[in-house]
Amino acid sequence: MELAFSGRVIEWRGPSPYYFVPVPDEESAEILEVAALASYGWGVIPVDARIDEVVFRTSLFPKDGGYLLPLKDAVRKPSGLTAGDDVRVRMTVRLR
Template sequence: MDVVFTGLVIEWRGPSPFHFVAVPEEQAADIREVAATATYGWGVVPVEADIGGTVFTTSLFPKDGGYLLPLKKAVRTARGLLAGDDVTVRMTVRLQG
């Protein structure tokens, strides 16, 4: 399942900071429809994402009925991303087969 969306880079400050992009509701609803065939536990959904030509694998985190896409430091550094930046994400949900 392929998904494209634009969202803001957000920073969560916990014991160690994390950066995410929230998946918009329309795309999150589509992902929820296939999540049971994709998740490997805890509700996380494995994906391959592409931001500006930087491709990486990760898992979406479920949050308040939606999903957050974690942004690895290597991705943020390669794309020069900071909290508050708008990014366009091309993402493939990796369905279990």
């Protein structure tokens, strides 16, 4: 399943800061339809994603009926991304 969407980078300040892009409601609903075929536990969904020229593999976190795309420093720093930046995401959900 391939998806493309725009979103704003958010920061969650836990024991250490984490950055995410919330997946919009429409795309989250599409992911939820195939979640049983993709999730390998705890509701996380494995994906391959691309922001600008940075391609990465991660897992979406379920949150409040939707999903969050985590952005590690290795993803954010090459593009200079920080909280509040708007990004365009291309993503493939890895089905089992």
